[in-house]
Amino acid sequence: MGTANHFKEMFKGATLEADDLFLLESFQIAYLPGWMPEKEFAALLIARPEIKKFLVAKCPGITGFVNSVLEKDGSEEHQQLEACSDTVVWTIADLLVYNKCPDVYDRLPFHDWGFSEVTSIVKLEGKTVIDAGAGTGRVALEAAETAASVFAVEPVSRLRQFIRQKAGEKGLSNVFVVDGFLHELPFPDDFGDVIITSHALGWKLENELREFERVVRKPGTIIHCPGTADSPSKDDTHEALIAPPWRYEFSKYNEADGRKRKYWKHLGHQGQRG
Numbered sequence: 001m002g003t004a005n006h007f008k009e010m011f012k013g014a015t016l017e018a019d020d021l022f023l024l025e026s027f028q029i030a031y032l033p034g035w036m037p038e039k040e041f042a043a044l045l046i047a048r049p050e051i052k053k054f055l056v057a058k059c060p061g062i063t064g065f066v067n068s069v070l071e072k073d074g075s076e077e078h079q080q081l082e083a084c085s086d087t088v089v090w091t092i093a094d095l096l097v098y099n100k101c102p103d104v105y106d107r108l109p110f111h112d113w114g115f116s117e118v119t120s121i122v123k124l125e126g127k128t129v130i131d132a133g134a135g136t137g138r139v140a141l142e143a144a145e146t147a148a149s150v151f152a153v154e155p156v157s158r159l160r161q162f163i164r165q166k167a168g169e170k171g172l173s174n175v176f177v178v179d180g181f182l183h184e185l186p187f188p189d190d191f192g193d194v195i196i197t198s199h200a201l202g203w204k205l206e207n208e209l210r211e212f213e214r215v216v217r218k219p220g221t222i223i224h225c226p227g228t229a230d231s232p233s234k235d236d237t238h239e240a241l242i243a244p245p246w247r248y249e250f251s252k253y254n255e256a257d258g259r260k261r262k263y264w265k266h267l268g269h270q271g272q273r274g
Helices: 003-010 018-023 038-047 049-058 060-073 078-091 093-100 102-106 138-143 157-169 205-215 236-242
Strands: 128-132 149-153 175-178 192-198 216-229 249-255 258-267
Touching (some): 003 078, 018 049, 018 078, 018 093, 038 049, 038 060, 093 102, 093 157, 128 138, 128 205, 138 149, 192 205, 205 236
Parallel strands (some): 128 149
Antiparallel strands (some): 216 258, 249 258
């Protein structure tokens, strides 16, 4: 199954169109080279030059990629524009759904795993918790039921708005939603007691792991539920996490689509690596 068809199946209920490209943030646009189907993308940009203008103004670093795509693939027939547009938007549907309809993303089955997978590792009562790469806020809102305070770090502005809305609906006044990336957390050293990531780890893995250890005070705990399948095949993220210098522990748990791995590390606890 191609990427576009895969996302159509995943995001049932979402409707995407070319104008949704105007919702992309600069860091999301930077992901497009190597991801976007170039022939179809060229056809769309030729027919809709305002989209090209927006993309390169929002993220100048993409200019060379856009120009090269147009030079190579600018001959696509315009009567195929509707099909090209459909392929483009559904190839990057996960980015667009974040920005357009986070409620659809929030209903995906993989969110439905027991939060005891976190609390069995560390109790959150009285703790300052950071949910790094918070998405629609599932982890942050669960943690806020018992933690003293929760900081939900999320770079997509529409998702930050969504988390604030859900926290308000639940009457949670201890959730603080902030802009930021996992590899550049907006906190001073030794800021939080617990960091949790869920389906967010690995864009810049080494930098992310260093940041987590910088902002967690000792003793403290780092937990990752990255959606990594429990599989005998080699997985680079798994190998990096369990090896020196990081040395995470791991175990298995169930998500809707199968057995997954979770990882954790206690920093500065007696008998543990600090």
